[in-house]
Amino acid sequence: MTVEERVLDGNAVGGLLLELFGVELTAAPCVCGACGAREEIARLDVYVDCPGVVIRCRHCAQVMITIVRGPERTWVDLRGTSMMEL
Amino acid sequence: MRTLVLDVAEWGGHRAGQHLDVRLTAEDGYQAQRSYSIASPPGDLLEITVERLQDGEVSPYLVDDVGDGDAFEVRGPIGGYFVWDGDEPEPVLLVAGGSGVVPLMAMARHRARVGSTAPMRLLYSSRTWEDVIYREELGTLGVEVVHTLTREQPPGWSGYARRIDDDLLREVAFPAAEGPRVYVCGSTRFVDAAADGLVRLGYDPRSIRTERFGATG
Numbered sequence: 537m538t539v540e541e542r543v544l545d546g547n548a549v550g551g552l553l554l555e556l557f558g559v560e561l562t563a564a565p566c567v568c569g570a571c572g573a574r575e576e577i578a579r580l581d582v583y584v585d586c587p588g589v590v591i592r593c594r595h596c597a598q599v600m601i602t603i604v605r606g607p608e609r610t611w612v613d614l615r616g617t618s619m620m621e622l
Numbered sequence: 623m624r625t626l627v628l629d630v631a632e633w634g635g636h637r638a639g640q641h642l643d644v645r646l647t648a649e650d651g652y653q654a655q656r657s658y659s660i661a662s663p664p665g666d667l668l669e670i671t672v673e674r675l676q677d678g679e680v681s682p683y684l685v686d687d688v689g690d691g692d693a694f695e696v697r698g699p700i701g702g703y704f705v706w707d708g709d710e711p712e713p714v715l716l717v718a719g720g721s722g723v724v725p726l727m728a729m730a731r732h733r734a735r736v737g738s739t740a741p742m743r744l745l746y747s748s749r750t751w752e753d754v755i756y757r758e759e760l761g762t763l764g765v766e767v768v769h770t771l772t773r774e775q776p777p778g779w780s781g782y783a784r785r786i787d788d789d790l791l792r793e794v795a796f797p798a799a800e801g802p803r804v805y806v807c808g809s810t811r812f813v814d815a816a817a818d819g820l821v822r823l824g825y826d827p828r829s830i831r832t833e834r835f836g837a838t839g
Contacts, residue, residue, distance in 0.1 A: 541811050547833045548657060550700040551643040563702035578703035584836070 542585060546577035549589055552603065553577070556610060559622065567619040570598035574619075623721075623755060624685045625661060628668045630696050636660050638732040639705040639725045639805065639833075642670065642698030646680055654679040657836075659725035659807075660699065663732035671755060673721040704805065704833045708732050712803050713741040713796045716765075717786070717816045719808020720748060722835055723755055726805055730765045742766070745794050747786055747812065749773040768794050786812070791819045798824035803831070810834040 546562050553561040562578040573595040580600060583590040588604035593616075600616040614620075636642075638660075645655040656679075662669035674685035688694070706714060706729045714733075716726040723746055733742050743766040748754045750773055760767050770782035770790065782790055796802040804825065806816045813832045821827050 541809070542836070543810055544834045544836050545832065547641070547701055547704055548836065550641070551655075551657065551697050554700055555697065560700070560702040562700070562704070576703050578701070578831075578833075 539583075542583070544582045544584060546580045546582055546591065548582050548584060549591070549603070550578075552589065556603070556612065561622075565621045566600060566617050568593040568596060568598050568600055569616045569618040571596035572618075623671065623673050625669055625671045626684060626688065628670065628696060630668060633668060634699075636664055636668070636699035637701075637705040637707060638663055638728040640699040640701040640728075641725065642696050642700060644670075644680060644684065645695040645697065646683060647695070656680040657700070658684075659728070659833075661724045661727050661731075663728055663735045665735070666731070671721070671724045671727075704807070704831050706732070706803070706805065708736045708738045708740075710803065711740055712801050713743070715795055715802045715804045716742065716744040716746075717804065717806040717808075717820075718744065718746045719786075719812030719816075720753065720835075721755065722806075722808030722812070722833070725807055725833065727756055727760075729805065730760075730763045733765065734763045741796070743768065743794070743796065745770070745786070745791075747772060747808070751776050751779075786816050786819065788819045788822055791816070791823055795820060795823060795825075798826075802829065804829055805831050805833075807833045808835060810836075 550562040563576050565574050565576050567574045581592045581594050591601040593600055598616050602613040604611045641657045641659045643655055643657050647653050658670040661671045672681050672684045675681045718726050745768050747770045772785050775783050806813050813834050817830050817832050820830055
């Protein structure tokens, strides 16, 4: 399969986000730090077959969130997200 | 294909369209985790329908090996976006590709359970008639079901026999002016094709909720 066929959406990381943050987040709108588009996490593009999880804006492909899990701790990079509404 | 009934301690109930994660841990500590949509309606026993994927790490165990009383780790319910609660009056269009029908089945069952009068139509794309999940039950739910069989059709088949395209969507989908809610679930390619086609028909992109299934098992 091509990369385009393997990209999932934010539904696929709902369980991971629930475990990390303790709340349901797939319906939480996020604003892209690059283009300003506001979409629920479920509507963002998600790549899971890389080291960690990469969540990109569906409009401009900006990397909005990356999550890397280690055995003891998890690293969450939110630089590409300017706002998350909970 | 197999449907499993799960008895989860302290399960707080679920909404139609949600999924859960199953995590298996080997004796050496290796873990494999996959998401499965919940097939049963809210208030019913918790059911998942699992498609056995060749070379999968989790689905062969769930389909072939797991038996009554076996235990494994479950996380959920998950999802607050791809859900239908049954109290909205708008028509509902469900579009399923293959096993993407599972969360939509929870919605169809939920509609029947709560006696919702929202018109509901399911457009369901399968490779062959044998691949159609819930074949018998689908006809009993009061939901209008339109099949398309993309690879092989039974003798005398008069239904659709091609992949979903704009013409097919135009014939099956509610008019955009009726303000339908849409749920599309299937492979990434299927979901994107269906959603893009509906937008070309005038559907508001915000009204189209999608869930892409990965092909990892």
